[in-house]
Each structure stands twice: as structure tokens, then as C-alpha cells.
Amino acid sequence: MSDQPQSEIRNYLLSKKLPIDVLMEVEDHFVTQINELQNHEQQDFNQAFDKTKNSWQNELKPYWNGSLSLEDVSDFMRKVRKENEISNLQFALKWSVLPLIMIFTGLLLFDAEKFGIFTISILIAMEIAVFINYLHHYQDFKLVKKYPNYTLTWHQHSIFIFIIILSPTINIFERFLNSPEKYQNLLLLKGNISEFIFTLLPILLLIFGSLFSYSSQKNYLRQIQKVKPYLKHLKLSN
Known part of the structure; x- marks a missing residue:
């Protein structure tokens, strides 16, 4: 994957406030999913990126789950x-x-x-x-x-x-x-x-x-x- 798409993925994940070691693993998953969509479904990068973001939306969405901590945290980060x-x-x-x-x-x-x-x-x-x-x-x-x-x-x-x-x-x-x-x-x-x-x-x-x-x-x-x-x-x- 070229630098520009990689940068877009990175900036998107940085906006989710993930710890960097976790972000690196998630980024690898994003790249793999996007490459598979581009290769097997003939989608361009933007289409594949949007579809990948949607597939991770629930896991990466921060929210308060009613616990003593008032911090908004995603299910993925809680795990x-x-x-x-x-x-x-x-x-x-x-x-x-x-x-x-x-x-x-x-x-x-x-x-x-x-x-x-x-x-x-x-x-x-x-x-x-x-x-x-x-x-x-x-x-x-x-x-x-x-x-x-x-x-x-x-x-x-x-x-x-x-x-x-x-x-x-x-x-x-x-x-x-x-x-x-x-x-x-x-x-x-x-x-x-x-x-x-x-x-x-x-x-x-x-x-x-x-x-x-x-x-x-x-x-x-x-x-x-x-x-x-x-x-x-x-x-x-x-």
C-alpha cells in the first residue's frame, strides 16, 4: 500500500484515541481487509476503506457503559x-x-x-x-x-x-x-x-x-x- 492511503488509515485510527501499540495492530487489520476488498471485490481504496471502517464502527465507537468510570471508551478498548x-x-x-x-x-x-x-x-x-x-x-x-x-x-x-x-x-x-x-x-x-x-x-x-x-x-x-x-x-x- 502506498504512503497516502496508509497515512489516511493512520490518521483515522489516531482520531479514535487508541493506544499506539493497539493502533498498530488494528492498522494491520485495516490494511489486510482493504487489500482483500480491492483484490477480490475490485473496489477502489475509498470504497474499501469506507467498508472497513463500517465493519469496525461498533468496536471502535467510544461510549459510557454506565460504569463508575465516566470515561467514554470503546468496547475494543475495554477488552x-x-x-x-x-x-x-x-x-x-x-x-x-x-x-x-x-x-x-x-x-x-x-x-x-x-x-x-x-x-x-x-x-x-x-x-x-x-x-x-x-x-x-x-x-x-x-x-x-x-x-x-x-x-x-x-x-x-x-x-x-x-x-x-x-x-x-x-x-x-x-x-x-x-x-x-x-x-x-x-x-x-x-x-x-x-x-x-x-x-x-x-x-x-x-x-x-x-x-x-x-x-x-x-x-x-x-x-x-x-x-x-x-x-x-x-x-x-x-
Whole structure:
């Protein structure tokens, strides 16, 4: 396909506000469908393009579906978003088991003070690991700022979760440093169940949030390598 028709397809899809990695896949489908219509039904480009747009109209049309989010989103993007979230959730659920096993092992092996330090060390290490990964690939992550008018990949919305959870992280550290015996006893179920839950929940939030953020970063880096050749078609921010 020549540059002009390809540009028309690209501009049309850009108007639909698709993430660029998704747009690239949809563009391939558009080109394939248009070529098939031109070759098998002897249609010119405009006819084939219009027919292809009509076939995708319902999937690409943004609308509010009555959910808590007031954002207008197409069914196609809801499907993509759900798949991305499930991927990150599965990663976080799978790997959160390891730090939890370590924490509950420390609960049985150490006295209160050592247990507090041990738990804090695990949680800090997880936060630092995600932050180091961000710094190591900073040139790739900063592309989001260079192209603020576009969503390069849906994963970019979750790469900073590890920063958002810093506040509960600090709260957890203060608890374990100031009252290690109290929280060790609570985690040993030497208290009521509600206190155990409210003690465990912030720890789970930090572990899960760090892993979810890391998974998003990992998936972003994979997708951004596909997107980079396409950036020449996008407008830089002023």
C-alpha cells in the first residue's frame, strides 16, 4: 500500500484515541481487509476503506457503559484494558506468595524487634527493585512525557503505582519500628480477627502494588519496543 492511503488509515485510527501499540495492530487489520476488498471485490481504496471502517464502527465507537468510570471508551478498548489488567493481576498474585512466605517464616523464627526489621527490609527491597527498574529504563519510560497527547501503551498508566503506595509504606514502617511486639502478636493471631486483617491489609497492598507496578513496567518495556518505529508518525509535545 502506498504512503497516502496508509497515512489516511493512520490518521483515522489516531482520531479514535487508541493506544499506539493497539493502533498498530488494528492498522494491520485495516490494511489486510482493504487489500482483500480491492483484490477480490475490485473496489477502489475509498470504497474499501469506507467498508472497513463500517465493519469496525461498533468496536471502535467510544461510549459510557454506565460504569463508575465516566470515561467514554470503546468496547475494543475495554477488552484490551481488561486483558492488560488481568495480565498484571496474575503476575502480582503469583509472585506475592514468595514475600508473604518469607514474612510469615520470619514471624516464627525471630523475636519481635528482628521480625520488624526483617519485614521492613523485605518491603523496602521490593520498592527499591521497582524503582531501580524504572531508573534503568528511564529513557524508554520518559517517552510518555515526550508524547503526552497519545497513549503509547495502556501499561503506561500503572508503572508508577509503586510511588502511589509510598504513603501506606511509611505507615507500615512506623508501626513495625515503634510497636514490633504488638504487630508480631497480631500476625500470630493473638488478638481479634479484625485487628489481624487491618494489620495484614497494608502489607498485602504494598506487596501487591509493587508487583503490579513491576509487571506494568515489564509489559510497557515490551510494548514500547514495538511502538518506537511508529513514533516518527506522532507529533512531539511543544
